[in-house]
Amino acid sequence: MSVMRPLRSVGLVGYGAYIPRYRLPASEISRIWGGDEEGTVAFKSVPGLDEDTVTIAIEAARNAVARARIDPVLLRAVWIGSESHPYAVKPSSTVVAEALGVGNACLAADLQFACKAGTEALQAGIALVGSGMAGYAMAIGADTAQGRPGDALEYTAAAGGAAYIVGPAEAGCATLEGSYSYVSDTPDFWRRPGQNYPRHGGRFTGEPGYFAHVLSSVRSLMEGLGRSASDYRYAVFHQPNPRFPERAARQLGFKSEQYSPGLLANEIGNAYAGSSLLGMSAVLDIAQPGDRILLVSFGSGAGSDAFSWLVTDTLPKRQSLAPTTRAYIERKTIIDYATYLRLRGQLVMH
Amino acid sequence: MSLASSWRTRKFRLGFVGEICPQCHAKLFPPRDICPHCGGPAKEPLAFSGHGTVYSYTTMSVAPRGFEGQTPYVAALVKTEEGPLVTAQLTDVASDEVFIGMPVEMVTRHINEEGDDGIINYHFKFRPELAAAAKH
Missing domain, CATH: 3.40.47.10 (Thiolase/Chalcone synthase)
Known part of the structure; x- marks a missing residue:
């Protein structure tokens, strides 16, 4: 099969990242569960008590809009790929669109395909803009991933997201x-x-x-x-x-x-x-x-x-218009396993 | 927060949208029907920049219903760049790191939820300014 290309050339006119500030060292998980941290990651990002896929997506999307320097009303689609949408039924994308100030004449949907859901949204955005149906489309991949306590996935299941605005190639950063x-x-x-x-x-x-x-x-x-x-x-x-x-x-x-x-x-x-x-x-x-x-x-x-x-x-010209990914990585607070459990809502309060 | 209240206030809660009075040009937050400065109707939305400084603050150790799981947290009066004083939670900061005059910026965060099967409420909060980070 041939490579996919849109009818109209498209580019990324804006991009933005967001990573929560909390970091859990792998050594904390192996301290509790006695597992082997060799070969896994040194730290994973952990969302704060008031963060979820929607809030992560909002900040990444605001950074993308800041770099694109466009009125959010011009966005004709907001698509979010995630495996941790806060609702089973009710879109994350409409909350994010409302927070951005996107108008009502907009497509909005949540996509699910494990870790590929964000780039699936990007493919859809490319197709929408590349077909001429829309001037700009936003694609977001964001997650607050979960791993079973003690499982190998607990070492790596982290939180963060990035947003991309697809637009005409002549206005693109890439x-x-x-x-x-x-x-x-x-x-x-x-x-x-x-x-x-x-x-x-x-x-x-x-x-x-x-x-x-x-x-x-x-x-x-x-x-x-x-x-x-x-x-x-x-x-x-x-x-x-x-x-x-x-x-x-x-x-x-x-x-x-x-x-x-x-x-x-x-x-x-x-x-x-x-x-x-x-x-x-x-x-x-x-x-x-x-x-x-x-x-x-x-x-x-x-x-x-x-x-x-x-x-x-x-x-x-666009790189310094919003915080860099590295700035979010370096903004970190190391936490222990007990704090991690609290932030992940594992403590029964009533 | 009732469903009706949540829906009615969505633009101001999520996007930090206030108003500018069409008569006297005063910037208003939260949005309201009548301008408190000139008494005329205030209907023109204005998206606030989200930047401000901490005017005063307190640490909440005994929280109202719905916020028990969040203690200790900081509630602050934030002097916005546009002028109005706004009450909001601070986030991503420990209470002993906060000071009067601290530059802060608006973020939209989860604030509470109506039980396990109810609506999730999102709201503006403020956190220490990240502007310096953008220069990395």
Whole structure:
């Protein structure tokens, strides 16, 4: 199948990140549960008592609007990908749109595809703007991910999000060269209705899940565009831990200086639908005109979206219009396991 | 907060939207029907910048119903850039870090919920200004 390209050229006209300030060290989880923290992340971000996917999305979206320098009324879609929407039924996206001051003539929906839901929203935004149906569309990936206490996922399940405004290529900080999506029915991770925690399919997580989908989407995209790893200044991967993206990047021919700037997992954990999009925002904070960026998501269930972006002369003028991803990473308060339980609402108050 | 109140106040709670009086141009927060400065009708919405400074504050150790799980938290009077004094919670800050004159900015956060099956209320709060962080 060929690379996907919209009829009308599109670009990212604004982007914004948000990461909560609290950090739980892996050593705190192994202290309580006696597990092995080797090979996992050093810290994961934890939402405050008053934070959820909606509040994370609002701040990331405000930063994106600040960089885009557009009236939010011009947004014709607000789409949020997450596996932790606060309501089972009632959209997060309408709350976020209202907070931004978006008008009523707007599409709004919540998407669910594990960690790929944010880039799925981005694909939809590209299609909406690229078809000429809308001038601007906002795509957000945000999560307050949960892991069962003591489970391997508890070390990494984190919180954060990033927002992107898709608009005409001529106004973009980065223009889209093409994208490729690759999905299959793979039982690597799931959560049934009414369940507090997800389950994972053990051996399906690595080879049949992450690697099969990520490698397939990237290889198809690069082949379709006639590109090789050396054409890219940066490569950003979904990062459930630091090991998976490093291994995938090396298999695809990328070097450390290409994938390290967008690899945040060791400092903040896995922000699920926000994970690869936060890596992308960290790279956009430092990229220069002419840089080419590969963005690759992965979502369990399973699928991967790969995008090729080319940075324009507009980006340097937008980078300082909102807090950088690094600024949020460095704004941190280390917490212990008891505080973590309180912030995650695990203490019964009545 | 009742459903009706939650719905009616959504723009001011979520977006920190006040008003500007069309007669005397006074900036008003919260929005109201009559301008307290000139007595004329006040209907023109104005999105406030969200920037201000702490005018005064107190630490809440005994909280009203619905806020018990949040103690201790800081409630403050914030002098907005536009002028009006606004009462709000401070967030992302320990009570011993707050001082009068502290630069703060508006964020939209979860404030309470109507039980496990009720509506979730979001509201403006203020946190220490992140502006310096943007220069990183």
